[in-house]
Amino acid sequence: LQNSHNVKRKWDLNELLYLNNIDPNDVIKRWRQEEDELSNDEALSEEAEEEAEDFFQKKEPSDKTDEDLDHFQPMYKLDELKSKWEGENRQDAFNEIKSRFFVAPKIKKGGDDDG
Amino acid sequence: MSKSESKIKTFRGPRNFRLRLVLATLSGKAIKIEKIRSNDLNPGLKDYEVSFLRLLESVTNGSVIEISYTGTTVIYKPGLIIGGNLIHQCPDSKPVGYFLESMLYLAPFSKKKFSIIFKGITSSKIDASIESIRWGIIPIMEKFGVREVSIHTLKRGSPPLGGGEVHLICNTLLSSPLTLHALEVPKISSVRGVAYCTRVSPSIVNRMIDEVRKVLKPIGCEVNITADVWRGENSGKSPGFGLTLAAESKKNNWRFISEDIGSNGELPEDVANSCCLKLLKEISESGCCGRNQLVFAMVYMCIGKEDIGRLKVHKAQIDDDLIWKLRDIKEVLGAEFYFKDSDDQDQNQLIATVKGIGFTNSSKKIA
Numbered sequence: 001l002q003n004s005h006n007v008k009r010k011w012d013l014n015e016l017l018y019l020n021n022i023d024p025n026d027v028i029k030r031w032r033q034e035e036d037e038l039s040n041d042e043a044l045s046e047e048a049e050e051e052a053e054d055f056f057q058k059k060e061p062s063d064k065t066d067e068d069l070d071h072f073q074p075m076y077k078l079d080e081l082k083s084k085w086e087g088e089n090r091q092d093a094f095n096e097i098k099s100r101f102f103v104a105p106k107i108k109k110g111g112d113d114d115g
Numbered sequence: 116m117s118k119s120e121s122k123i124k125t126f127r128g129p130r131n132f133r134l135r136l137v138l139a140t141l142s143g144k145a146i147k148i149e150k151i152r153s154n155d156l157n158p159g160l161k162d163y164e165v166s167f168l169r170l171l172e173s174v175t176n177g178s179v180i181e182i183s184y185t186g187t188t189v190i191y192k193p194g195l196i197i198g199g200n201l202i203h204q205c206p207d208s209k210p211v212g213y214f215l216e217s218m219l220y221l222a223p224f225s226k227k228k229f230s231i232i233f234k235g236i237t238s239s240k241i242d243a244s245i246e247s248i249r250w251g252i253i254p255i256m257e258k259f260g261v262r263e264v265s266i267h268t269l270k271r272g273s274p275p276l277g278g279g280e281v282h283l284i285c286n287t288l289l290s291s292p293l294t295l296h297a298l299e300v301p302k303i304s305s306v307r308g309v310a311y312c313t314r315v316s317p318s319i320v321n322r323m324i325d326e327v328r329k330v331l332k333p334i335g336c337e338v339n340i341t342a343d344v345w346r347g348e349n350s351g352k353s354p355g356f357g358l359t360l361a362a363e364s365k366k367n368n369w370r371f372i373s374e375d376i377g378s379n380g381e382l383p384e385d386v387a388n389s390c391c392l393k394l395l396k397e398i399s400e401s402g403c404c405g406r407n408q409l410v411f412a413m414v415y416m417c418i419g420k421e422d423i424g425r426l427k428v429h430k431a432q433i434d435d436d437l438i439w440k441l442r443d444i445k446e447v448l449g450a451e452f453y454f455k456d457s458d459d460q461d462q463n464q465l466i467a468t469v470k471g472i473g474f475t476n477s478s479k480k481i482a
Binding site: 013014017018020023024025027028031068069070071072073074075076078081082084085086090093094096097099100101102103 | 335374389407434441
């Protein structure tokens, strides 16, 4: 019984993309779940469920009618960005995008002040 | 009559209001948008949405717009895009970027050249600023063959009172855009930007520039921010400041954009900091385009020739908002995107492919 619970369908993004009866939130959720499964298939169901709960909680306020749904700038959460790029693991974050630049990022404190 | 009425594409809610109308105009199909904020305390269209409809009416010939008594339903039957010389007074609730951005979808497919002066606020927290359109959207247009389009800032106007003026000129008239093949994730060689202020001390600009240099120092690439201080008549009616950053690729002119402006009680350092963080986020989660350029590129891909266009996108860029937009594109234009895995080292990249609908500029057909 548990097994059947753990088996999740692999969703292809292209299958879901234009199914109008599935909410775009759910499309993303199903598609991403499959991604989690590929990377670490242990302890998935719990994690995924937790994630799903988080997801609903986060998304609830966005259903309010006063939100502007026709904007140009992407809506990022500044706290998340701060913790990623200015927190303890900032070096990892900068290393992650190293390949996107022509120059290699260097994270040394102090050093030369020509910048 | 009732038969054709029932065929009208119907949308619900205020989501993607401009995109839906723009797609309808390009395809020449009538659309109906219903239930616009019908459960809201202030139901129906906002003043800026009505203003946008008026703008559409004036750049087209023969458009019919019917707004219901409560303003919660709009029926739009598009006419031909004719363009021409216009002045558009934007309401204080939205900056000129809101209107300007959408006009760029239509401008190259017009009968006459577009020359529109937009008056009003020139920046806001959530809509496009002039710089991000100039550096973010216009380079994308160039890739589709629209080479002669320019935006001139005649006056800047910070919120809330505005008083700015921006001139859009589009001299390229195309029958259909080129097919895009963007399969190489661009490498960024430098970060450029503009820090501007209106009716405040120029030192604010320098504080923003210093903060940007500090935050972006770890990436070790060239950072070049221009100080743009506006004084006197041309600086609008309100004090304000803002920053736009663009990470430039060395090849092929791709740019990733982020922007922010100072609102009440915000320090210039805060604005610069959030702008940098957003830029880093954009770079870390992008294929060839940033999130704010992606839909524009995708629409242009759809209205191309009947050939498969390809664009590299990052998995993180596919979010619910994008899916809403892709569904709207399919609803009106009938073009469906297909996402393929890409074969390079980065597992997070996908290739978005779409077959153009073989669109031709309807005003060109006659000439």
